[in-house]
Amino acid sequence: MRGVSFISLAVLLLLATLQEVRSHGDQPLAKIDIRRSTLALHASAYVNASPAILGLKGQTTEWVTLEFSSPNPSVDDWIGVFSPSNFSASTCPEENPRVYTPLLCTAPIKYQYANYSSPKYKDTGKGNLKLQLINQRSDFSFALFSGGLSNPKLVAVSNQIAFANPNAPVYPRLAQGKEWNEMTVTWTSGYGINDAEPFVEWGRKGGDHVHSPAGTLTFDRNSMCGAPARTVGWRDPGFIHTSFLKELWPNAVYTYKVGHLLVNGTYIWGEKHQFRASPYPGQNSLQRVVIFGDMGKDEADGSNEYNNFQRGSLNTTRELIRDLKNIDIILHIGDICYANGYLSQWDQFTAQVEPIASTVPYMIASGNHERDWPGTGSFYGNMDSGGECGVLAETMFYVPAENRAKFWVTSLLLETKDLEQRPRTATLKQKEECKRQWYSTDYGMFRFCIADTEHDWREGTEQYKFIEHCLASVDRQKQPWLIFLAHRVLGYSSGTSYAVEGSFEEPMGRESLQSLWQKYKVDIAVYGHVHNYERTCPIYQNICTNKEKHYYKGTLNGTIHVVAGGGGASLSPFTTVQTTWSFYRDFDYGFIKLTAFDHSNLLFEYKKSRDGKVYDSFRISRDYKDILACTVDSCPSMTLAS
Ligand SMILES: [Fe+2]
Helix, strand or coil, rough: CCCHHHHHHHHCCCCCHHHHHHHHHHHHHHCCCHHCCCCCCCCCEEEEEEECCEEECCEEEEEEEEEEEEECCCCEEEEEECCCCCHHHHHHCCCCCCCCCCCCCCCEEEEECCCCCCHHHHHCEEEEEEEEEEEECCCEEEEEEECCCCCCEEEEECCCCCCCCCCCCEEEEEEEECCCCCCEEEEEEEECCCCCCEEEEEEEEECCCCEEEEECCCCHHHCCCCCCCCCCCCCCCCEEEEEEEEECCCCEEEEEEEEEEEECCCCCEECCEEEEEECCCCCCCCCEEEEEEECCCCCCCCCCCCCCCCCCCCHHHHHHHHHHHCCCCCEEECCCCCCCCCCHHHHHHHHHHHHHHCCCCEEECCCCEEEECCCCCCCCCCCCCCCCCCCHHHHCCCCCCCHHHHHHHHHHHHHHCCCCCCCCCCHHHHHHCCCCCEEEEEEECCCEEEEECCCCCCCCCCCHHHHHHHCCCCCCCCCCCCEEEECCCCCCCEEHHHHCCCCCCCHHHHHHHHHHHHHHHCCCCEEECCEEEECCCCCCCEEEEECCCCCCECCCEEEEEEEECCCCCCCCCCCCCCCCCCEEEECCCEEEEECCCCCCCEEEEECCCCEEEEEEEECCCCCHHHHHHCCCCCCCCCCCCC
């Protein structure tokens, strides 16, 4: 029987993985078989790129114009953007000499078809293209290929162009620190610790400013767990710096800019930004939270488009920027940018969200596309991370996870240039522990317990203990709004992928955790992974505990489960099966917003990314005594003795 159940579990996991692949589409860059490419250089073919120098006024994003020509044009000719500009065979890492060395071994950072803005290219052989580039620490070249994506033939290579300072500090992103009055600033640059001292200059708006030092992280190709992250998708990540701004005044406005002091005494500055410090836990003030999953990235110039992959991402980003003055904190609960092992995409994602993440805390959770890789300690043994095995997510974004400190110690040492000094003591078990990304964070009247579904959450595990402690340790009189967050749907979803299994959830989800949600009276649980929007009734053990749909007064008696996975990646369909617990379904891109007006009033809204308008909502009005009130399985037994 054990053998049979093991096989059933394996089949279930395989089905889940297949569904995953179908519903997410492919990483567009994976369509290019760069290692099969051959040379077909032609004397009369050319690609010209201009301007030669970008970012002369300090910009980190610029549009470039390409003009190109081919004597043998075809509809599947395409232009690849390479960075660094030298993408020849000389950059290919040594392989087994018996293996034929590929002529090219690095994927482009983006690509577009040659006839995209030149419909007559096939007839004239001439075309032009506008592409948006971001500063990502290296120069660029543009290559014209024939033979489509699967059989590339290199026809011509452009001149090289570069940002004025490729090493410039870029894309600052804020995150809540371990303490309520601490904000962390993480950014990326080309300056290692031997080149410059990284720091943040910051202070109250209009007041004195101080310098706080930053730690620096990086990693090498060997830190990747497999292909493509370790092969054609590898790109030098530069240096990732994090500074901890401490002892902030609640709700006070601070300005900051990141900087580097070079060894020659020169200062290099990032742009100036400002943020509002987080409220004190329990503080009674207006608090607005946005939550979504699976946003991914998209290109404003139309490049990398394949099968409508992530077309919603830019809409979500645009709406959040438009409404940013009415948002206090953002939680992006997994499947961050779908780089899937093509590392350049992380820079492009941090550039896309910079206006948001540099202004409000941008908290992430771990998803399958960040973490999963066989044999590396992830709960699921699929290959969704493309070999990243969590390294990119945990380095590019800060989260106040307990295990983060261990990760920092090992990673900081990794930056040591002297190979002999690199740590060899970190065991595989320690490295796996560092990748556990569950954490809690408080925001005024909210307590968020953020699970990591890519690691085991079942009873008896370290994560289960964390979840119980997070839910149990909050003082609901001060922080009445208790929110559980996770990437995979541990509660309820009518997404086809779960419905065909008959589980309507990630297997072992609510079976493991619903007693905790009920005992500690979790108000709302939000998930991603399924790319649509869905809201349930307040529910416990598959039964609605409250039939009201829009206004909850008094105790909920259960938890409201929400799927908010429509951040941007290609949408997931619903089953046609009607369930009693599914109150609202939307096959569209969107995100949710929670507004706590005070300790007794919460507004929930679902907004579509296309117009920012509210399409579903409800209110909760209740007092502390309503949280104390006993419901099914929510109170310990009482005695009549007095
Ligand atoms: Fe996912």
